[in-house]
Amino acid sequence: MSRSVSAPLQRTARLLDLVPFLNTHQGIALKELAKHFDVTPAQMSADLTTLWMCGLPGYTPLELMDLEFESGYVSIRNAPTLSKPRSITFQECVALLLGLDLITSSLPDDRQDLLTATDSLRQRLTRILGLPIKLSVVTKTSGAVATAIAQAIKSSGGLHIRYHSMYKDLITERTVVPVNLYESDNHHYMSAYCFTACDYREFRVDRIDQATPTKVSVDVVEKSRNTEKINFSIRIMGSSRDVTERFAIPHPTIGSSIELSSYSWQWIQRSVMASGESVLLSTPLEIRAEIAKKAQLMLNRYKEA
Amino acid sequence: MHTVSRKIERLINLTIALLATQRYLTKSEIFRTVEGYEGSVETKERMFERDKDDLRTLGITIDVGSFDPLFHDEAGYRIRSEHYQLDLGEITPTEVALLSLAADAWQGAAFADATQSAILKLSSIGVPADPIDIPGLSPKLSNGSADLETVTEAIANSDFLIFDYLTSDLESLERTIIPFALSNRSGLWYVSGVDQEIQEVRTFRLDRVQGVIKHGKNKDPFEFPTAFELSEADTVASNRLAVIDVRKGKGKALRTLATSVKDLGEWDQIKVPIHTVGSLAAEILWHGEDVFVHEPADLRGYVIEQLEILVSNHE
Numbered sequence: 001m002s003r004s005v006s007a008p009l010q011r012t013a014r015l016l017d018l019v020p021f022l023n024t025h026q027g028i029a030l031k032e033l034a035k036h037f038d039v040t041p042a043q044m045s046a047d048l049t050t051l052w053m054c055g056l057p058g059y060t061p062l063e064l065m066d067l068e069f070e071s072g073y074v075s076i077r078n079a080p081t082l083s084k085p086r087s088i089t090f091q092e093c094v095a096l097l098l099g100l101d102l103i104t105s106s107l108p109d110d111r112q113d114l115l116t117a118t119d120s121l122r123q124r125l126t127r128i129l130g131l132p133i134k135l136s137v138v139t140k141t142s143g144a145v146a147t148a149i150a151q152a153i154k155s156s157g158g159l160h161i162r163y164h165s166m167y168k169d170l171i172t173e174r175t176v177v178p179v180n181l182y183e184s185d186n187h188h189y190m191s192a193y194c195f196t197a198c199d200y201r202e203f204r205v206d207r208i209d210q211a212t213p214t215k216v217s218v219d220v221v222e223k224s225r226n227t228e229k230i231n232f233s234i235r236i237m238g239s240s241r242d243v244t245e246r247f248a249i250p251h252p253t254i255g256s257s258i259e260l261s262s263y264s265w266q267w268i269q270r271s272v273m274a275s276g277e278s279v280l281l282s283t284p285l286e287i288r289a290e291i292a293k294k295a296q297l298m299l300n301r302y303k304e305a
Numbered sequence: 306m307h308t309v310s311r312k313i314e315r316l317i318n319l320t321i322a323l324l325a326t327q328r329y330l331t332k333s334e335i336f337r338t339v340e341g342y343e344g345s346v347e348t349k350e351r352m353f354e355r356d357k358d359d360l361r362t363l364g365i366t367i368d369v370g371s372f373d374p375l376f377h378d379e380a381g382y383r384i385r386s387e388h389y390q391l392d393l394g395e396i397t398p399t400e401v402a403l404l405s406l407a408a409d410a411w412q413g414a415a416f417a418d419a420t421q422s423a424i425l426k427l428s429s430i431g432v433p434a435d436p437i438d439i440p441g442l443s444p445k446l447s448n449g450s451a452d453l454e455t456v457t458e459a460i461a462n463s464d465f466l467i468f469d470y471l472t473s474d475l476e477s478l479e480r481t482i483i484p485f486a487l488s489n490r491s492g493l494w495y496v497s498g499v500d501q502e503i504q505e506v507r508t509f510r511l512d513r514v515q516g517v518i519k520h521g522k523n524k525d526p527f528e529f530p531t532a533f534e535l536s537e538a539d540t541v542a543s544n545r546l547a548v549i550d551v552r553k554g555k556g557k558a559l560r561t562l563a564t565s566v567k568d569l570g571e572w573d574q575i576k577v578p579i580h581t582v583g584s585l586a587a588e589i590l591w592h593g594e595d596v597f598v599h600e601p602a603d604l605r606g607y608v609i610e611q612l613e614i615l616v617s618n619h620e
Contacts, residue, residue: 008309008312008313009359009362009363011313012313012316012317012359012363013363013422015313015317016317016320016363017422017425017426017429020426020429021425021428021429023429023431024428024429024430024431025428025431036425036428037425038421050310050313050314050317051317053314054314054317054318054321055318055321056321056322056325057318057322057338057339057340058338059318059340081321081324081325082320082321082324084386084389084390084391085390085391085426085427085429085430086364086365086389086390086391086426087364087388087389087390087391087392087426088391088423088426089364089419089422089423090364090457090461091416091419091454091457091458091461092416092419092420092422092423092426093423094416094457094460094487095408095411095416095419095420095423096404096407096408096420096423097407098407098410098416098446098487098489099406099407099408099409099410099411099420099446100403100404100407102407102410102444102446102489103403103406103407103410103444105444106444107439108439111439113399114399114403114437114439117397117399117400117403118403120400121393121400121403121404124393124394125393128392128393131460131461131485131529132485132529132531133460133485133486133487133529134485134486134487134488134497134533134534134535135486135487135488136486136488136489136535137446137488137489137490138488138489138490138491139444139489139490139491139492146444147439150443164557166557166558169555169556169557169592169595170554170555171554171557206491237618239474239475240473240474240475240583241471241472241473241474241475241513242473242583242584242587244475270591270592270593271591272615273590273591273593273615274587274588274590274591275587276586276587276590276611276614276615277610277611277614277615277618280618280619281619288619289619291615291619292615292616292619292620294593294594295612295613295615295616295619296612296616297594298593298594298612299609299612299613299616301594301597302597302605302608302609302612305597
């Protein structure tokens with residue numbers, strides 16, 4: 001229910017939705033019913049009491065709904081008019097359609113049965129929507145990879161992955177033991193013990209293009225991570241949206257110095273290069289010198305050509 | 306509290322009466338038969354007007370029609386069950402499970418409440434879900450914007466959205482659009498609509514909106530653009546191509562943009578569309594000495610200029 005709807009109206013909606021729900025869940029425990037509707041059992045009793053006063057004009061026992069809930073279990077009789085669930089709202093429909101689109105892009109290609117079913121549901125929901133609007137969700141995460149990771153976490157198993165590291169710009173193959181899957185900055189990441197690095201590493205899931213289960217003989221013990229963040233300091237030389245988004249600085253002022261940190265040396269160096277005239281790296285001096293050297297080498301090539 | 310309960314009872318009774326009737330009910334019939342309408346005629350009229358608005362807010366459509374051809378002046382009211390009831394046709398246990406997954410995708414995000422209420426309605430159909438045998442399949446939508454509700458409401462009514470949008474040079478410009486598309490690409494939310502100033506379709510990234518999105522009523526009819534496809538919003542509208550050398554095994558991000566690839570041995574020569582010189586130059590600089598630009602001259606000149614500044618800034 002939209003937050004803009006007042007409390008009495010929310011309650012009205014809940015009562016209207018209670019009737020069809022009870023119709024198909026006769027004898028449900030009051031407590032469980034309250035949980036389904038996300039209210040307290042006391043509120044649910046109050047709702048049922050109100051509903052009990054409602055019915056068809058005439059309002060004799062013949063026309064009133066017949067509710068039984070004193071036993072702690074709820075059943076309903078004589079409520080034919082409201083027996084079918086209410087249609088879903090525009091917002092609910094939009095939300096389900098976007099969710100289904102995400103499911104479609106996450107399903108493995110070989111599940112044609114499920115792909116057909118989601119497609120059919122989307123068509124039916126679009127008909128309910130009734131407007132020629134466009135909705136879509138595209139994710140670069142392969143469904144097969146996400147599934148393999150989830151299975152490996154569940155079974156504490158190993159995975160053989162092909163990974164594209166953006167910072168190093170390298171495609172590598174590694175054996176890992178995934179321990180956790182999380183979302184940050186709108187991307188999904190997998191924490192895993194990596195046998196190549198002999199340490200815990202974070203992997204962006206959309207950059208894993210293959211993942212196959214593999215046997216690992218070593219028991220991965222939770223050992224403390226020894227990766228430390230690198231502190232660096234930049235000076236803003238010019239403002240651009242790219243720079244605010246790359247370094248996550250909401251309101252940069254020209255000439256100001258900003259202290260930041262990152263796990264990756266390569267990321268710092270590449271991000272400063274890509275920012276060109278807009279950013280100057282003050283420290284660490286090693287990366288600063290590397291940038292000057294790299295830029296000079298590139299420049300020489302352009303001059304030679 | 307008591308009067309609130311009375312009001313809720315009245316709304317339910319009104320819904321039942323208007324749903325059960327096979328013909329239009331006049332106001333006087335409603336006042337006479339539906340429990341809860343009390344007081345003077347004016348009071349009842351006011352109550353009824355408010356009740357109608359309240360039911361509409363809940364998404365219930367009330368039909369207004371003529372009750373009797375002989376009495377043209379008296380309007381009648383009813384709710385048609387085909388408008389009131391959920392009609393998804395025959396639904397299978399697998400489909401119920403897929404819809405639950407779709408709802409769960411919003412967990413902790415903007416439409417979590419909306420999808421939960423949709424799921425309650427779906428479970429009222431009485432078809433049990435048949436769990437899907439793909440372990441770990443529970444994709445989630447990102448909660449990039451608190452404004453999705455405002456955007457959806459404007460889409461539903463073809464209303465205006467008014468917001469300040471950050472341009473690539475960090476200027477904030479006010480835009481007014483009539484939105485008709487909402488999409489999520491790799492976790493970022495986008496809204497597309499007809500920009501009212503230029504009367505053309507434009508796509509905006511919601512996280513680049515500054516401040517709150519405002520909603521404005523539109524009273525004119527809106528013609529939905531038919532030619533627009535969301536997949537096109539992603540492709541760069543550009544005839545200009547850059548010719549770039551990329552070292553083998555490197556530059557995956559640039560390679561995904563390439564329209565053609567020529568094998569040069571240690572290097573590949575690719576052609577990439579130019580959206581803006583600045584954004585492509587940033588991509589090229591990111592890749593350092595693994596990428597070399599040949600043409601066009603303005604892009605090449607810009608990259609060289611940036612490299613000169615990088616050298617002098619960091620020496």
